[in-house]
Amino acid sequence: MPDDVDLSVEVAGLRLKNPVLPASGTFGYGHEPGALFDVSRLGAVVVKGTTLRPRAGNPPPRIVETTAGMLNSIGLENPGVDAVVAEHLPLLARLGVPVIVNVAGDTVDEYVEVVRRLDRAAGLIPAGLGLELNISCPNVEAGGLEFGRDPALAARLLGMVRAVTGLPLIVKLSPHSPDVVAMGRAVQDAGADAISLVNTMVGMAIDIWRRRPVLGGITGGLSGPAIKPMAVAMVYELAQHVDVPLIGMGGIATWQDAVEFILAGASAVAVGSALFANPLAPLEIIDGLVDYCGAQKVSSVRELIGAALPRRGS
Amino acid sequence: MASLETGVVVAQETIIPGHFVLTLAAPGISRTGRPGQFVMIDVGAINKLPHPLADPFWRRAFGLYRVDPEAGRVDILYRAGGKGSRLLALAAPGDKLSVLGPLGNGFPLEEAEAPVALVGGGTGVPPLVFAGRVFASRGIPAKAYIGGRSANQLFGLDDFAACGVPVQVSTDDGSAGVRGVVTDILRPDLEALEVRTVFACGPTPMLRAVQGLVSQFKLPAYLSVEAYMACGRGLCLGCAVRLAGDGEPRYANACTDGPVFRSEEVVL
Numbered sequence: 221m222p223d224d225v226d227l228s229v230e231v232a233g234l235r236l237k238n239p240v241l242p243a244s245g246t247f248g249y250g251h252e253p254g255a256l257f258d259v260s261r262l263g264a265v266v267v268k269g270t271t272l273r274p275r276a277g278n279p280p281p282r283i284v285e286t287t288a289g290m291l292n293s294i295g296l297e298n299p300g301v302d303a304v305v306a307e308h309l310p311l312l313a314r315l316g317v318p319v320i321v322n323v324a325g326d327t328v329d330e331y332v333e334v335v336r337r338l339d340r341a342a343g344l345i346p347a348g349l350g351l352e353l354n355i356s357c358p359n360v361e362a363g364g365l366e367f368g369r370d371p372a373l374a375a376r377l378l379g380m381v382r383a384v385t386g387l388p389l390i391v392k393l394s395p396h397s398p399d400v401v402a403m404g405r406a407v408q409d410a411g412a413d414a415i416s417l418v419n420t421m422v423g424m425a426i427d428i429w430r431r432r433p434v435l436g437g438i439t440g441g442l443s444g445p446a447i448k449p450m451a452v453a454m455v456y457e458l459a460q461h462v463d464v465p466l467i468g469m470g471g472i473a474t475w476q477d478a479v480e481f482i483l484a485g486a487s488a489v490a491v492g493s494a495l496f497a498n499p500l501a502p503l504e505i506i507d508g509l510v511d512y513c514g515a516q517k518v519s520s521v522r523e524l525i526g527a528a529l530p531r532r533g534s
Numbered sequence: 535m536a537s538l539e540t541g542v543v544v545a546q547e548t549i550i551p552g553h554f555v556l557t558l559a560a561p562g563i564s565r566t567g568r569p570g571q572f573v574m575i576d577v578g579a580i581n582k583l584p585h586p587l588a589d590p591f592w593r594r595a596f597g598l599y600r601v602d603p604e605a606g607r608v609d610i611l612y613r614a615g616g617k618g619s620r621l622l623a624l625a626a627p628g629d630k631l632s633v634l635g636p637l638g639n640g641f642p643l644e645e646a647e648a649p650v651a652l653v654g655g656g657t658g659v660p661p662l663v664f665a666g667r668v669f670a671s672r673g674i675p676a677k678a679y680i681g682g683r684s685a686n687q688l689f690g691l692d693d694f695a696a697c698g699v700p701v702q703v704s705t706d707d708g709s710a711g712v713r714g715v716v717t718d719i720l721r722p723d724l725e726a727l728e729v730r731t732v733f734a735c736g737p738t739p740m741l742r743a744v745q746g747l748v749s750q751f752k753l754p755a756y757l758s759v760e761a762y763m764a765c766g767r768g769l770c771l772g773c774a775v776r777l778a779g780d781g782e783p784r785y786a787n788a789c790t791d792g793p794v795f796r797s798e799e800v801v802l
């Protein structure tokens with residue numbers, strides 16, 4: 221394996237030793253033994269959706285397997301921002317990698333307050349603390365996806381959040397944005413340092429014998445390889461219209477999938493529900509990227525970012 | 535502590551139509567696996583294909599049926615019903631499987647006051663066989679109460695008999711044992727005070743019936759619950775089980791907090 225390949229990237233001011241991250245909500249808090257590998261090998265850890273107060277989450281069943289993917293309706297179960305700061309950030313600090321906390325809320329005030337409290341805790345993570353603003357969760361009644369569908373609303377939210385923090389701010393977009401370019405530009409202009417896409421797609425499964433929806437939350441978010449081509453297309457589209465770095469996700473299971481996103485314009489990639497079946501997928505992707513760079517005779521993965529995009533001005 | 539292990543298929547046998555016993559060489563799990571714990575097998579990556587199958591997308595969970603730490607072997611008994619288990623049924627001796635386990639808490643064998651009733655049906659039976667075998671080896675009195683649709687759907691009965699655990703059977707159609715459901719055969723023994731603890735594993739409606747019965751008799755009971763499971767490691771929070779209690783609902787993870795819960799702890 222070539223060991224002189226440089227996988228490091230910079231996203232939103234965070235220095236990542238490689239571009240491979242876990243997707244929020246699929247990796248717990250990153251320090252649990254369930255991770256099954258040395259988490260410090262990741263580019264960063266991305267923590268699950270964090271709200272102001274603890275949330276119990278949605279009634280079961282919360283998940284169901286679908287063709288080449290799954291639906292989830294977890295409902296942002298989390299212990300609340302104060303517990304994340306007090307219990308999880310100190311353990312995450314020991315990993316020595318940047319930490320990105322996914323932030324969710326029902327109202328602008330809630331997002332702002334969560335961000336304010338995380339901002340005060342930034343010193344806990346010397347490797348760098350970033351925030352991923354979740355404006356695309358399909359599984360909560362208020363907020364969430366509403367912000368992700370309306371560029372003006374999203375920009376207003378971002379402006380309010382930007383006013384209370386200088387931390388790296390990543391905005392996570394929904395595949396349901398009616399116009400991803402308008403949305404991307406709006407959040408970029410409102411101060412986003414990076415954009416991650418895509419969150420899950422709204423989907424549904426019906427139990428034909430009970431004649432009822434399978435999920436307790438009725439609909440859920442579709443993830444997995446089933447949504448990958450759609451996600452690649454959205455990254456490819458947005459990459460041509462914004463200047464901030466993109467974090468690509470949606471169905472990544474292999475290094476080949478990760479390469480597609482990078483070539484489409486993603487500076488980093490996140491592995492989500494594929495981690496469930498293959499806990500070691502992130503490491504296999506890191507190794508695969510090294511080999512691919514070697515085979516492509518590039519010394520840095522950065523040379524590949526957006527390499528499949530049409531040349532500007534041509 | 536769960537770990538990933540490459541299990542090599544030693545044998546795979548049909549026991550009744552559509553039901554298989556898979557024997558894996560998996561020394562780590564064979565040493566640490568306890569009754570009521572489970573493993574998750576990546577049925578989409580038999581022999582670690584160069585590109586994993588995206589479908590089925592999840593591993594499949596299987597309760598431990600037998601472990602042989604000396605031979606380093608683990609048996610699971612499963613019904614090939616869905617696409618994942620039907621794929622697994624194609625695995626042949628020599629095939630390599632990625633096995634994650636042992637997972638979950640298992641039955642509290644040490645705390646259980648004897649005699650113990652082992653109550654189950656369908657693919658809930660294998661973990662009870664494992665528990666019965668351990669009780670028998672320790673000279674702890676236990677009795678199995680097994681329910682099924684019909685005589686030809688029953689399995690595991692010989693296992694109980696072989697280790698000296700008495701078995702009573704119920705079937706929906708009366709083709710074997712008592713006609714009725716498993717709580718019908720359990721109830722008289724509870725009334726006769728012949729049971730001090732109940733372990734149950736089976737379909738949710740059966741567990742609910744057991745829950746109702748043991749609460750009448752104020753008996754300690756431990757239920758191994760079923761839930762859709764994606765990661766098995768407490769990361770996805772998908773396998774939520776509602777906890778008993780008033781006010782705001784609270785949930786536990788079937789994978790890491792269970793799958794065995796005290797009967798009065800959970801709402802099924």
